[in-house]
Structure formats: structure tokens, C-alpha cells
Amino acid sequence: MPDPIEVRIRIPDNLGLTPQQIAGLKQKVRVEIVASTVPPHGFTTQKPQQLLIHMVEGNNID
Amino acid sequence: MPQSTPESRICLISPPTATEVEDRELAENEAVRLMAEHAPIGILTLAAVLEQRGIAPRIVNLNRLYYEYLRGADNTIDFCAFAARRLESEPFDVFGFSTICSTYPLTIRIAREVKRAHPEAAIVLGGPQASVVDVQTLRAFGFVDFIVRGEAEKTFPQLLSALAGDGRLDLISGITFRRRGEVIRNPDAPVILDLDELPMPAFHLYPELKDCRYVPLEIGRGCPFACTFCSTNDFFRRRFRLKSPQRVVEQMRSVRQVYGKDRFELIHDMFTVDRKRVVAFCEAVLACGERFQWGCSARTDCVDAELIALMARAGCRKIFFGVETGSGRLQRLIDKNLDLPEAAATIRCTDSHHIATTVSLITGFPDETVDDLHETVDFLMDSLRFDYAEPQFHLLAPLAESSIHARYRDRLALDDIFSDMSYQGWRQDPADGALIASHPEIFPNFYAVPTPWLDRRYVKELRDFFLHGITRFRWLLVALVQHRGGLLRVFEEWKAWRLDILKKGFASDSESSIYYSRIEFRRDFLQFVWSHCLATMGGALPAVSALLAYEASLDTADAAVAPGAGGLQVQDGVPSMAKGLHVVELDSDYQEIIRCLREKGSLDQVPARPVMVAIRETVEKRLEVVQLSDLAAQILRLCDGRRTVAEIGDLLSRRGEDTAGIPPEKACLFGLELLRQEGLIAT
Numbered sequence: 001m002p003d004p005i006e007v008r009i010r011i012p013d014n015l016g017l018t019p020q021q022i023a024g025l026k027q028k029v030r031v032e033i034v035a036s037t038v039p040p041h042g043f044t045t046q047k048p049q050q051l052l053i054h055m056v057e058g059n060n061i062d
Numbered sequence: 063m064p065q066s067t068p069e070s071r072i073c074l075i076s077p078p079t080a081t082e083v084e085d086r087e088l089a090e091n092e093a094v095r096l097m098a099e100h101a102p103i104g105i106l107t108l109a110a111v112l113e114q115r116g117i118a119p120r121i122v123n124l125n126r127l128y129y130e131y132l133r134g135a136d137n138t139i140d141f142c143a144f145a146a147r148r149l150e151s152e153p154f155d156v157f158g159f160s161t162i163c164s165t166y167p168l169t170i171r172i173a174r175e176v177k178r179a180h181p182e183a184a185i186v187l188g189g190p191q192a193s194v195v196d197v198q199t200l201r202a203f204g205f206v207d208f209i210v211r212g213e214a215e216k217t218f219p220q221l222l223s224a225l226a227g228d229g230r231l232d233l234i235s236g237i238t239f240r241r242r243g244e245v246i247r248n249p250d251a252p253v254i255l256d257l258d259e260l261p262m263p264a265f266h267l268y269p270e271l272k273d274c275r276y277v278p279l280e281i282g283r284g285c286p287f288a289c290t291f292c293s294t295n296d297f298f299r300r301r302f303r304l305k306s307p308q309r310v311v312e313q314m315r316s317v318r319q320v321y322g323k324d325r326f327e328l329i330h331d332m333f334t335v336d337r338k339r340v341v342a343f344c345e346a347v348l349a350c351g352e353r354f355q356w357g358c359s360a361r362t363d364c365v366d367a368e369l370i371a372l373m374a375r376a377g378c379r380k381i382f383f384g385v386e387t388g389s390g391r392l393q394r395l396i397d398k399n400l401d402l403p404e405a406a407a408t409i410r411c412t413d414s415h416h417i418a419t420t421v422s423l424i425t426g427f428p429d430e431t432v433d434d435l436h437e438t439v440d441f442l443m444d445s446l447r448f449d450y451a452e453p454q455f456h457l458l459a460p461l462a463e464s465s466i467h468a469r470y471r472d473r474l475a476l477d478d479i480f481s482d483m484s485y486q487g488w489r490q491d492p493a494d495g496a497l498i499a500s501h502p503e504i505f506p507n508f509y510a511v512p513t514p515w516l517d518r519r520y521v522k523e524l525r526d527f528f529l530h531g532i533t534r535f536r537w538l539l540v541a542l543v544q545h546r547g548g549l550l551r552v553f554e555e556w557k558a559w560r561l562d563i564l565k566k567g568f569a570s571d572s573e574s575s576i577y578y579s580r581i582e583f584r585r586d587f588l589q590f591v592w593s594h595c596l597a598t599m600g601g602a603l604p605a606v607s608a609l610l611a612y613e614a615s616l617d618t619a620d621a622a623v624a625p626g627a628g629g630l631q632v633q634d635g636v637p638s639m640a641k642g643l644h645v646v647e648l649d650s651d652y653q654e655i656i657r658c659l660r661e662k663g664s665l666d667q668v669p670a671r672p673v674m675v676a677i678r679e680t681v682e683k684r685l686e687v688v689q690l691s692d693l694a695a696q697i698l699r700l701c702d703g704r705r706t707v708a709e710i711g712d713l714l715s716r717r718g719e720d721t722a723g724i725p726p727e728k729a730c731l732f733g734l735e736l737l738r739q740e741g742l743i744a745t
Contacts, residue, residue: 017728024722029733030691031740034653034675036449036684037536 072117072222073154074109076102077162077169077189078124081141083487086132094486098125101271103278103329104189104214105160106263111215114261117222119158121267122149124172142168142493146175153180156222158210160189163461163507164484167494170203177205184225188214190297194463196238198503200245209238212297213283215260217251253298257282257305262313265321276325277317281310281343281358285331289386290396290465291424291458294331302335307346314347314354326356327380334360337369344376355379357418362405370408374415381412382420388441389434392427397465406444413448421445425525426458426481428470431515432550439528439549446532446540447660453532455525457518459483459507467506474502474509479522479571484508488572522571526578527553534584538609540659542595545602559594560586588613601666605658608650612675615646637710637734637743638703644677645698653689674698678741688740693719697733701743707734 017025080098083089102123109119124145131144139147149157149172157176161169173185188210192199196209210217217236223229231239236251254260257280265271282304285294310328318324334340347354357380358373365373365381373381385405386398393400412419423438438455445451459481460467460474476499480490484507498505510518528549531539542552560566564586568574577583591610599606639645652675654668674695676688690698696719700710711727721729737743 017724017732021722021724022732025724025729025732028691028693028720028722028729029697029736031676031688031694031736031742032653032691033686034656034689035537035687036680 071152071154072112072119072156072158073122073149073152074105074119074158075122075149075160075169075172076105076124077160078128078165079162080125080128081168082164082485084491085488088487089128089132096275098129099270099274100327101263101265101268101274101278102160103263103280105158106265106268107260107280108158108188108214108218109264109267110261111219112222113264115219119267120152120154121264123268123270126270140491140493142171142175142491145172146179149176150179154183156184156186156225158186158188158218159192161187161191162189163191163459163505164486166191166195167497167505168491170199170206170497171493174203174205184208186210186218186221188218190293191462194293194296194461195504197245197247198501200238200240202501202504204240207239211236211238212251212299213254215254253284253301253303255301255303257303258309260305262316265317271321271323274323276327276357277321277323278327278329279310279313279317280330281305281328281333282330286335287332287361287397288465289398290469291386291427291461293461293464293467296463298331302332304330304333304336304339304343307339307343310343311346311350314356315350315352318352318354324352324354325379326354328356328358331359332361332364333358334364334369337364337366340369341372344372344378347376353377357381359384361400362408363400365408367411370411370415370417374417378417380418380420382422383409384422385441386422386424387427387430387434388423388438389430390437392430392434395429396427402441406441409445409448409451413450416450419448419451420454421451422454422456424456424458425521426510426513426516426518428466428511428513430513435516435521436548436550439524442528443540443543443549446536447662453528455528456483457481457522457525458511460509460511462504462506466511470511471503471506473512474506475512476502476509477518479510479518480508488576519571523557523568523574523578524550524553526575527556530578530583531587535587535609535613537656537659538591538606538613541602541606541609541655541665542591544659544662545599545606545665555594556587556590559590563590563593584613585617601664604650604670605655605665605668608648608652608655611648612646612652616644616677635707636703636705637701637707637738639698639701640678640741640744642679643742646675646677648673648675651689652687656687676742688742690742693721693729694733694737697730698737698742701734701737707731710734 079100080089080094083094088094105121109121112119127145127148128141131141157173159169159173173187177183177185184207185205186208187199187206192209193211196211199206199209208221210221217234220229220234221237224231224234231237232246232248235249238245238247271277283298284301284303285298286300286302288295288300314326354377356377358378359382362383362385385400386396387393388402390402393402409419409421421442423442425435425438442453442455445453457479460470498508502509543549546552546555568577588610596603596607649670649672651669651671651673655665658665658668674690676690678686678688680686696714697710700713711730714730715726719726734743
């Protein structure tokens with residue numbers, strides 16, 4: 001599982017937040033990666049040949 | 063027979079792959095197109111060797127022809143006739159076909175048509191399939207003149223010289239031919255020991271390379287192992303060879319310079335046998351000062367954590383692991399002999415380095431019992447807990463001259479249930495089918511070995527269920543399997559429900575495959591979970607309901623995607639959700655659910671609380687699911703493309719959101735900037 005992302009926000013200079021405030025906000029405003037998968041179309045190597053996992057109609061996020 | 067000279071017109075024809083898929087809608091699918099764009103490294107290397115000798119061969123890419131055929135207007139002829147007409151249009155002296163098992167029947171049929179049009183030309187077959195069924199092929203098909211067995215870079219030019227009158231056929235190692243009606247099989251040619259001697263593949267003869275997402279480069283040949291299901295040793299032998307790191311890096315740099323490509327598939331059945339040489343290669347890549355991405359094939363017992371870390375640093379992004387079976391008993395019977403706990407740990411390790419890891423397993427071994435099958439699918443299910451693991455589940459194909467084929471060649475059955483190694487489409491060409499039925503010795507991979515303890519139709523449907531299930535609803539399936547105690551239990555419960563409630567059965571294996579590949583399966587399965595499973599989930603009910611709600615939301619994704627207009631500008635901008643972002647509100651902590659599933663923990667304790675989850679596509683084309691904290695979710699909800707930044711700040715302030723003691727307008731700007739940088743709102 002990928003590590004939860006760092007809050008890698010670049011703080012706008014004009015907000016005037018202290019380091020403590022920034023730390024507090026980072027706790028309150030979080031976006032954490034839960035899962036990351038590849039649609040089954042990436043190349044695979046060598047044999048057996050690539051699987052034909054066909055998404056003929058597909059769902060909307062294909 | 064023609065006289066071949068350096069002026070001879072030589073045509074080298076790639077083995078088709080897309081042609082396995084006769085159905086137009088499947089052939090246009092991304093997965094098939096990816097398969098089809100794989101540059102034919104074998105004939106391109108051979109072409110480069112011929113060019114060194116002053117011969118300018120023509121390369122014909124049957125995959126490209128196939129797509130021309132599919133997209134063309136002329137549907138009055140089949141592809142075989144279409145391809146043959148193209149090949150017939152120029153009077154080559156030698157037609158050299160590269161062959162693989164899955165499309166060998168088609169290659170044979172095209173060769174027959176070409177010979178019919180050019181009876182004076184020589185028809186030469188090479189590549190892995192013709193090499194192992196050479197005598198049988200020459201006996202069965204009089205229009206095939208020669209077969210070049212094994213590595214062709216030295217043998218094929220010798221054959222051309224002999225055809226030109228310079229040399230005797232009976233002195234050329236590695237060819238099989240016909241003399242006065244008798245099939246002559248010369249001794250094997252020695253393998254090429256120094257692969258650095260081989261020239262760069264003639265990519266300049268392959269204009270399609272510009273459209274390829276990666277470039278295959280051969281890094282070595284020969285596997286020292288002897289697994290019973292594999293036939294690679296018959297082609298490359300067991301003499302393990304690698305190109306020097308300097309040579310491979312030089313070729314990678316050259317390809318980048320000329321073609322602008324920096325992603326490579328490094329071809330070798332088993333790259334990592336010699337650890338020191340893998341280290342040397344990785345160090346050479348790192349030292350060259352350029353960054354490349356590459357994939358390779360390996361065994362889980364021929365890598366270790368330190369080596370994987372080094373490979374990742376050197377640009378390894380994909381590894382193919384043939385685990386083959388999750389049964390320790392079968393591991394020994396098929397002479398693979400992997401330590402399965404070690405294999406699982408290796409997969410965990412490659413996942414931790416974000417290396418896309420193909421975990422390939424096979425079912426349908428002749429000695430396989432239901433218990434073995436249980437263990438295999440358990441291994442597959444376990445690998446699903448790693449994001450970067452990409453499980454494959456295959457039906458065994460008895461490859462010609464593999465140990466399994468040799469043992470069961472007299473007991474093969476043609477039951478129309480093909481391994482995906484042999485065929486990937488829905489409908490097979492009847493002419494191919496007739497050839498296969500007439501020549502089991504030539505096309506054994508389309509047959510089945512006896513599986514006394516397994517029902518092949520059951521296994522085939524299970525495979526379709528699993529592969530499409532993990533594509534359509536990966537985590538929901540993991541949760542159900544965990545709750546029910548195994549994939550087979552879920553599969554059988556599902557099958558019974560489908561037959562009982564939906565009254566859906568399948569008249570044929572093909573019908574079943576089509577069903578599972580369509581969105582209809584997903585809809586039916588979600589209905590199955592909703593109407594049948596939820597009532598029996600006990601304490602896991604909230605978690606499984608959330609997983610189901612997550613999946614159901616994807617069917618209406620368009621409705622949830624906000625327009626991508628506008629962009630965030632501090633104070634007076636009008637932020638909106640990023641285009642293509644899918645957002646879903648759930649009643650249970652999705653992050654905690656997935657964490658529990660990864661650790662095989664109980665879902666009963668997952669807190670029931672409203673959360674917001676978003677799905678986005680990364681630049682690497684991965685689907686990333688993120689969960690937002692309460693405040694982040696509040697801010698994102700307000701980004702409706704109508705409210706300004708100031709209005710959002712004002713709303714947050716009036717709602718009394720907890721902003722850690724920071725003025726809400728500042729917290730709002732902070733949050734908006736974070737969401738923008740995370741790609742959740744338009745910029």
C-alpha cells in the first residue's frame with residue numbers, strides 16, 4: 001500500500017500562518033491515498049501473453 | 063526452388079497476435095491494441111543481420127494488416143485471404159514467417175495462399191512454434207519448404223546462401239527441410255554465445271514504432287530451469303546468456319536518441335538468474351546519466367529485497383513473476399519449486415517500490431485437485447491486497463514439446479475451452495478449427511490435458527469470474543471472499559443465485575466469456591450482493607454496504623463529475639471540481655475498510671461515519687482513490703463552479719467549521735490550495 005501522502009502544500013505567502021497553525025491545518029485538511037490501481041491495460045512482460053480483460057462497455061471511469 | 067542472392071527479395075512476416083480476436087469490438091479494445099503494438103523483435107533482429115550482409119528485407123506486420131482489414135470496407139473475404147493478397151502483390155523470392163503457438167493455424171493458412179500465388183518462392187517458417195513442430199509441419203503441409211529451428215540469426219543467412227547456390231542444405235545446422243519427399247532434420251544449430259554480436263534490431267523497418275508506448279529490447283536468452291509446462295528451453299535452450307550491460311544501455315540510449323522512446327521491455331524469460339549481472343546492469347543504467355523505465359521477467363526466488371530496491375532505482379517499473387500455482391504440492395510436481403511464502407514476500411516487496419508486478423498463475427494441471435485450486439485462488443486473492451500487483455489467471459495450454467505435452471500427447475482432448483495462451487477471442491475461425499482438429503500434434507496448445515479432479519468448464523468460468531470481478535469490483539470481491547472464506551464459495555453462491563434468480567445459464571463456454579466481459583455481469587453481481595449477500599454479512603454489513611455503494615456510484619459517475627470550467631484564483635476565483643473527478647459520499651470509513659482488507663482484519667469494527675472519497679486518474683494512468691478529511695470534504699463540496707473563493711470562506715465561517723483556531727477564510731484558502739495541488743479542483 002502506498003504511504004499516505006504528505007501534505008505537500010505550498011502555503012501562499014500572504015496567509016501569514018505560523019508553523020503551528022500550518023501544522024494544525026494539515027491535520028484538519030487531509031487528502032489521503034487509499035488505493036491506487038492500474039486499469040488492466042498496462043503492458044505486461046513476456047509470456048503468457050497479455051490477458052484480454054476487455055471492458056467492452058466499460059464503466060464510466062474506464 | 064528459387065535461387066536466392068543478395069538481390070533476392072526477402073519478406074519477413076511477423077507473427078500476428080491481434081488476429082486471435084475475430085470480434086471487431088474486442089480487437090479495438092485497448093488491451094488488444096497494446097498486445098498488437100508489440101514490436102516483433104525476432105524478425106527485426108533477423109532483418110538487421112540480413113542488412114549487414116547487404117540484403118534489404120521487407121517487413122510485413124500482420125497486426126497492422128489486421129487492423130487495416132477490420133477498419134476497411136471489404137468484408138467479403140476473410141483476413142487470411144486479405145493478408146495473402148497483400149503478400150502476393152510483390153513477387154518475393156523468400157517468405158519468412160515467424161510463428162507463435164496461438165496463431166500458428168492462421169500463419170499456416172496464409173503461407174498456403176502465398177505459395178499458391180508464388181509457387182516458385184520459398185516458404186520458410188521460424189520462431190518458437192515451428193521450431194518445435196517442424197517435422198510434423200513439413201509432413202502435413204507440402205507448401206512449407208523449410209523450417210529454421212531455434213535462434214535464426216546464423217542459420218537463416220546460411221539457408222539464403224544455400225538457396226543461392228552457395229552451400230549445401232544438408233550441412234546447415236538448425237534447419238528441417240524436404241528432399242525428394244523425405245523430411246530431413248539437420249542437427250540443432252549451436253546457440254549464439256555472445257549476444258553482443260547481434261546488431262540493433264532494424265527498428266527503422268518498423269514505422270509503427272512511433273506509436274508504441276514501449277520498445278522491446280532483448281537482454282538475453284536461455285532459461286536454466288525446466289518447468290514441466292514450459293517450452294522455452296526447446297527454442298533458446300538452457301544456456302543462460304545475457305548481453306553486456308554496456309550493450310543494452312547503449313541500445314536504450316540509441317533508441318531514445320533516434321525514436322524518442324524511454325520505456326523498454328527487456329526481453330528474457332528469466333532475467334535475474336545471475337544476481338551479479340543484474341546488479342551490473344542496474345549500475346550501468348544509473349551511471350549512464352539518463353533515466354529509463356523498463357520491465358523484465360523474473361522468478362520470485364531469484365530476487366531479494368536489496369536487488370529489488372536497486373532495480374527500482376535503475377528504472378524498473380514492471381516485473382513479471384510466473385508463480386504458476388499456489389499449491390506447494392504442485393510447485394514440486396511441475397518442477398517450479400518456488401517457496402510460496404517467499405513468493406508472497408517478494409510481491410509485497412516489489413509493491414512497496416511501486417513496481418507493477420504481474421502475478422501469473424495457472425490452473426488446469428493434470429494433477430491438480432480442488433484443494434490445489436483453492437490454494438491457487440487464495441494466492442491470487444492475497445496478491446490483490448497489493449495495489450501494484452496485477453494478477454493473471456490462466457488455463458494450462460499443453461505447449462508442444464513441453465514435458466506435460468510429452469506425457470499426455472496421447473490423451474489430449476479438444477473441448478473448445480482454450481487457454482488464453484492459445485486463443486483470446488470469443489469465436490474461432492472455422493478454418494483454424496478444422497486445422498486444429500486435424501493436427502493435434504502440430505497445434506496441441508489448443509487441446510486440453512486430462513484433469514480428472516477438475517471440471518474444465520467450471521474452471522474456465524471461475525477464471526472469467528475472477529478476472530472480470532477484480533477489474534470491475536476489486537475490493538468488494540476481496541471483502542466477500544474474506545467473509546465467505548474463499549473465492550470458490552463466493553463463486554458457487556453467485557452461480558447458484560444467477561441460475562435461480564436471474565435464470566441465466568450458458569449454452570457454451572464462449573457465451574459465458576462474453577457475458578463476463580460485459581457490463582451486464584457487473585450489474586448482476588452488484589444486484590447479487592445487494593439482494594442476497596448483505597443480509598448475511600453480520601457485523602461486516604456497514605463496511606460491505608459502503609463498498610457496494612462505492613461501486614454503485616461508479617455507474618452514475620457522469621452525474622457526479624462537476625464541469626471543469628474556471629480555475630482557482632485567490633479571493634475572486636470560482637473554483638470547481640476537477641474535470642473527470644468522481645466523488646462519492648459513503649457511510650463508513652472507506653480508508654479503514656481498505657486497511658482492514660489489506661491486513662485481513664475484521665470488517666466488524668470499521669467505524670460507521672460519513673466520509674467523502676474521490677477517484678482521480680494520475681499522470682501514470684493509475685486510478686487513485688483518496689479519502690478526504692471532514693474539512694477537506696466540506697471545502698470540496700462548496701466548489702460547485704458557482705461560488706467564489708470569498709463566498710466559500712464566508713460559508714465556512716458561518717457554519718462554524720472547526721478550523722483549528724485559524725480564521726476560516728485563511729483555513730479556506732489553505733484548503734483550496736491543497737485541493738488544487740492534489741488535482742481535485744480545477745486550476
